[in-house]
Amino acid sequence: MPFLQIQECQGGLRVNYEVKLKVDCNCKVCKGMHIRLLDDEIAYLEGLSGTIALAKTRGISFFLETETREIVLFTEPEDLIVASSFGVGEKVRRGLACTLYQLRELEAPLIVLPKGHPASPRLKTVVSIGPCTHLSCKIQPGTHPEQNVLCGSEEFHELEVVAEPGGAEIRGKAQGIALDSDRIVIEKL
């Protein structure tokens, strides 16, 4: 939303006003959907064949455990944990909430499976942690080491989930569904 700053003199004092301008802007930033999200809440965005869940990290650290190393992932309080699952409905939402709860509330470590481990295809949820997550349906789950790319279902391809103070913004255009508040469910985590 653009702002116009106006200066006015009142009794010798200079006062600044910020006026929100109502304009039709088509830029990606202005068209993003904003989600207000409290620290103890989880937001679900449900598509046709997939669901995304997000919650604030509250600035805690996360632990990545490999066979030989432990890596601590530091976060800012406004950063997001974003979990994605290929499925919709109550069962999937509960699974996503469980994943986020284990990571954030129980500070459960993330056990890193070696590449090509037979268990990988059986696992149902993918997670990204940080200030910004790019969703892509063109990567194989569990094989992308870049920090901000998360595999998601086709309708979420190329969406961005960006942390902002007090919530999150979903940027981009969903494929085949209208990205509006009807698709968002917010609950206590």
Add this chain to the structure above:
Amino acid sequence: MCTVGGGPDLGEVETLAAKDYECQECNNKFQGMGRRPTCPSCKSRNVKAV
């Protein structure tokens, strides 16, 4: 990062650019990544990259 299920499958996790840190309060040594280094043992932010 892309992770899967209860445990992630990061694939090439070993290539992640983690730095070595030492906590100036409790001398804990750890590897970490991100913008807000914090000691995982005592939660102090008084840590130094080594």
